[in-house]
Amino acid sequence: MRHLPVMFSEVMEGLAVKAGGTYLDGTFGRGGHARGVLAQLGPAGRLLVMDKDPEAIAEAGRLAHDDARVAWRRGSFADLARWPLADPGLDGVLLDLGVSSPQLDVAERGFSFGKDGPLDMRMDPDSGESAAQWLAHASEKDIADVLWTYGEERQSRRIARAIVARRGDAPLLRTAQLAELIASVMPRGDSKIHPATRSFQAIRIFINRELVDLEAGLDAALERLKPGGRLAVISFHSLEDRIVKRFMASHAKAPPANRRMPVELPFTPVLRLLDGAQKAGPAELAANPRARSAVLRVAEKLAAAGGAVAA
Numbered sequence: 135m136r137h138l139p140v141m142f143s144e145v146m147e148g149l150a151v152k153a154g155g156t157y158l159d160g161t162f163g164r165g166g167h168a169r170g171v172l173a174q175l176g177p178a179g180r181l182l183v184m185d186k187d188p189e190a191i192a193e194a195g196r197l198a199h200d201d202a203r204v205a206w207r208r209g210s211f212a213d214l215a216r217w218p219l220a221d222p223g224l225d226g227v228l229l230d231l232g233v234s235s236p237q238l239d240v241a242e243r244g245f246s247f248g249k250d251g252p253l254d255m256r257m258d259p260d261s262g263e264s265a266a267q268w269l270a271h272a273s274e275k276d277i278a279d280v281l282w283t284y285g286e287e288r289q290s291r292r293i294a295r296a297i298v299a300r301r302g303d304a305p306l307l308r309t310a311q312l313a314e315l316i317a318s319v320m321p322r323g324d325s326k327i328h329p330a331t332r333s334f335q336a337i338r339i340f341i342n343r344e345l346v347d348l349e350a351g352l353d354a355a356l357e358r359l360k361p362g363g364r365l366a367v368i369s370f371h372s373l374e375d376r377i378v379k380r381f382m383a384s385h386a387k388a389p390p391a392n393r394r395m396p397v398e399l400p401f402t403p404v405l406r407l408l409d410g411a412q413k414a415g416p417a418e419l420a421a422n423p424r425a426r427s428a429v430l431r432v433a434e435k436l437a438a439a440g441g442a443v444a445a
Contacts, residue, residue, distance in 0.1 A: 138422040139166025140368055141430050144412050145228060146170050148366045148432035155225030156180040158358075160211025160351060162194050163187075167228055172201065179203055182219055184211050186258035186342075208258075210343075212350035215357050223360040229351060232370040233257070233338065250310035255338045265337050266307050274298045284345070284373065285336025292319055293333055309334075335371065345373060352381045356404070361437040365405075369429045375411070382407055382433045405433040 139145070145167055151157065153176035159168040162183040172181050181204045183194045194206035205219055211229055214220055253266035269277065274294045281290035296319045297306065306312050313330040320329035339345060355365050365382075369375035388401035409432060414425035 138425075139163075139170070140230065140422065140425045140428045141412065141414050141418065142166065142170060144414075144430050145366055145368070146174070148408065148412075148430065149226040149228065149364050151175065152179075152225055154178040156182065156220075156222065157226040157228070158182040158184070158211075158214060158220060158224050158355075159228045159230075160184045160214055160355075161228070161230040162190050162206070163230065164190065165193055165197055167230060168194075168197070168204075171226075171228075172197075172204065175203060177203075180205070180219075182207070182217065182224075184209055184214060184217075186210055186261075188258070188260065210347045210351070212347040212354065214351065215354035220358045224355075224358045224363055225360055226364045226366070227355040227359060228366045228368075229348075229355070230368045231344070231348065231374050250308055253307055253309050253312055255334075255341050257342050263341065265312075265341050266305065268341060269297060269306055269312075269337075270301060280340045281333050281336045283336070284339040285332035285334075286373075287332040287336060289320055339373070345377060348374060348377055349381075352378070356385065356435065359435040361435055363435045364408075364432060365435070366430065366432045369431070370427050375429045375431075378431050379411070382431060386433065404436055406436055408432040408434055 149157065149171065151171055151174040153174065155175070156179070157171050157175075159171065159181070162168055162185040165183070168181060168183050172179075175181060181201075183197075183204065183206045185191050185194065185206075186209065188208070191206060191208045194204070198204040198206050207217055207219075214227070253264065253269070255265040256262060272280075274291075274297075277297055278290040278294035281287040281293055287293065293316055296315055297312075300306060300315055306315070313328070313334070316330040316333050317328070352365075352367075359365060367378045369378055382405055385405040386403050386407050388403075412430040412432075414422075414428055418425050
């Protein structure tokens, strides 16, 4: 299955690519959005790409080999401000969050409960614990907390109890094992969503530190953006979108007045919100059903004095 970049036209419009600008794609994936940016850059333009996934970085390396305007770095976008190539400042940053279609489609990566494979879930398989390793030693309370915090799973305690009981007999090593175990202890209802959906999401987010990295990455992007630069973020579930929405709003709008404060603190906005929350259109949803949960938010960094700079 060919990877389809989500909300491609909306992202390109949001970034408002300048021919001579420098742009950073913090989630290269298979390069759909990155190639769109590259197509709009002139000879003096620069495209920086990052990804944790070794297969994604291999593809980025091939793109860089063919085009000297491209540079790549393996790692999390949380560290983008530490990349010297970003030091001069960026005209745009794109973060396409969550797991990519190629990762979901390859059973061996262990992301999908619909395809049996090793219970891994790491975006960077060379770093940190796999899901199987973590589930083998985590306490029942810690497992329940992760399922509730990152998956909003109401049956988190019941599922955690079942995981701990099962691993006492044999380790959970396969995605199908975990999915079947969760389904066996979940109340039967009329929901069309697989019983393991929220739990798999929660474990994946925890294993990859996705929300922690998102908060650090947003701060880093704001730090490196030039005045007039654009930040575009695609989220795929409410936890991600809530962080993005709050971050952008906190830098764009003054906080509500507090009667208990004797003196109201001055507020200088550093971001301008653009277009609100955008969703994929009907045509894209028909061609790519995975876009149904995507939410795009775009903001522009303002000049130090608080006035907008033309893109």
